[in-house]
Amino acid sequence: MTPGRVGAIGVVGGGIAGSALARALSLRGVACTVLERSSGPSAEGLKINLPGNAVRALAALGVADETMDRGIRVRRREYRNGAGRLLFAVDEERFWGSGQPSVCLRRGILLEVLRRDVALADVRWAAPVDEVTTSTSGASVRVPPAGPERFDLVVGADGVRSRVRAAIAAAAGGPAAPAQGSLMTETSWRFVVANPGVDCWTVWSGSRGTLLLIPVDDAHVYGYASATRGGPAGSGRDWLRTTFAAFPAPVVEATVAALAPGAELYHSPVDEVRGRRWNAGRLVLIGDAAHAVAPVWAQGAALALEDAVVLAALVAAGGDWSRLGSDLERARRPRVEHVQRMTDRMSRIARVPPLLRDLTAPSVGPRAYASAYAPLREPADPSPGRPAHPS
Numbered sequence: 001m002t003p004g005r006v007g008a009i010g011v012v013g014g015g016i017a018g019s020a021l022a023r024a025l026s027l028r029g030v031a032c033t034v035l036e037r038s039s040g041p042s043a044e045g046l047k048i049n050l051p052g053n054a055v056r057a058l059a060a061l062g063v064a065d066e067t068m069d070r071g072i073r074v075r076r077r078e079y080r081n082g083a084g085r086l087l088f089a090v091d092e093e094r095f096w097g098s099g100q101p102s103v104c105l106r107r108g109i110l111l112e113v114l115r116r117d118v119a120l121a122d123v124r125w126a127a128p129v130d131e132v133t134t135s136t137s138g139a140s141v142r143v144p145p146a147g148p149e150r151f152d153l154v155v156g157a158d159g160v161r162s163r164v165r166a167a168i169a170a171a172a173g174g175p176a177a178p179a180q181g182s183l184m185t186e187t188s189w190r191f192v193v194a195n196p197g198v199d200c201w202t203v204w205s206g207s208r209g210t211l212l213l214i215p216v217d218d219a220h221v222y223g224y225a226s227a228t229r230g231g232p233a234g235s236g237r238d239w240l241r242t243t244f245a246a247f248p249a250p251v252v253e254a255t256v257a258a259l260a261p262g263a264e265l266y267h268s269p270v271d272e273v274r275g276r277r278w279n280a281g282r283l284v285l286i287g288d289a290a291h292a293v294a295p296v297w298a299q300g301a302a303l304a305l306e307d308a309v310v311l312a313a314l315v316a317a318g319g320d321w322s323r324l325g326s327d328l329e330r331a332r333r334p335r336v337e338h339v340q341r342m343t344d345r346m347s348r349i350a351r352v353p354p355l356l357r358d359l360t361a362p363s364v365g366p367r368a369y370a371s372a373y374a375p376l377r378e379p380a381d382p383s384p385g386r387p388a389h390p391s
């Protein structure tokens with residue numbers, strides 16, 4: 001543990017980014033106050049796929065082993081067309097190496113692990129922040145009915161519809177970046193059902209719909225269904241049934257099970273945020289509040305965890321509070337923009353007419369996978385003399 005700078009840090013939002021930041025700061029001897037609007041922890045949420053760079057960040061937070069023990073390793077990926085033909089496969093274990101494997105686990109477990117034994121965080125539940133302001137000497141947040149509370153730095157970890165992002169835009173005199181539907185799909189379906197016989201991460205992509213199944217324990221798979229070529233994955237349950245009705249048996253079996261009464265089935269927007277400003281005055285954004293990205297490469301949580309690790313290192317390094325936001329943005333933008341570029345690239349590949357896509361995928365697919373993930377195998381933290389991102 002290194003002693004951190006003295007000051008008060010407020011974190012708006014106690015999701016993955018906010019909880020990871022509280023943990024990272026505490027490990028460096030820095031206290032913070034987390035303001036979370038929900039009334040308490042819940043086991044909510046389905047599964048989350050964490051590629052190797054997320055596991056590396058979890059190692060920096062001291063919880064990689066527990067996360068791996070409580071999740072399931074993703075050892076191999078298969079990309080198939082809507083008829084079931086294998087287009088290409090990836091040996092994930094070999095790609096990421098044994099030190100930072102890919103893992104899939106329940107989102108509630110990830111949050112529980114991140115929040116446990118965080119000695120220096122004052123976490124306040126049922127604390128919805130409704131007003132955020134900044135000046136040259138500090139920033140304030142208000143949780144009604146109390147008056148404004150002042151901090152040396154306020155971190156917006158408050159997700160896609162961030163109030164801190166709006167306050168940053170207001171302070172900088174411009175409009176806040178809106179949340180917008182992703183290029184590949186504007187909405188998605190997610191579910192957990194009995195495993196219909198799938199033995200690895202497998203995606204089937206047809207002309208209208210794409211469906212991913214990931215085994216999550218001995219008996220179940222996590223399912224994610226989206227549109228393939230933009231627009232919403234229809235909000236009616238019929239969309240799920242009809243879009244995949246002619247797909248191979250495991251897909252049909254999984255969607256039928258997902259539509260059965262009592263199944264865990266969710267329909268939700270897939271929003272992205274491409275903000276041009278992540279900081280102003282004493283305000284700074286991390287996680288989805290700054291850069292929500294469609295789960296094409298499963299990088300939302302990974303980037304949030306990395307942001308937390310990097311920001312805590314910058315805080316602990318000391319220096320001027322007013323420069324922290326721009327230092328973080330400088331350190332993180334190249335890596336985040338890389339993920340955004342790769343997300344758009346894969347979304348465009350998915351839009352290609354099926355016959356052409358089937359023809360080109362065996363050569364284009366593995367290259368796209370390697371270009372997306374290879375730079376993310378490098379550490380995210382900006383140690384002196386080392387770039388945060390190998391461009």
Ligand SMILES: Cc1cc2nc3c(=O)[nH]c(=O)nc-3n(C[C@H](O)[C@H](O)[C@H](O)COP(=O)(O)OP(=O)(O)OC[C@H]3O[C@@H](n4cnc5c(N)ncnc54)[C@H](O)[C@@H]3O)c2cc1C
Binds near residue numbers: 160188287302
């Ligand atoms: C369908 C789908 C599938 C996904 N799959 C994956 C995946 O497999 N792998 C992956 O890495 N990522 C995935 N993601 C993305 C991932 O879920 C997010 O990137 C991640 O949750 C971001 O964490 P966050 O803490 O920044 O934001 P959030 O998880 O949104 O947390 C924000 C927190 O702030 C709180 N809050 C908001 N406003 C206020 C306020 N005014 N006052 C106080 N508290 C407030 C909220 O209650 C919440 O707890 C997926 C996303 C979607 C939509």
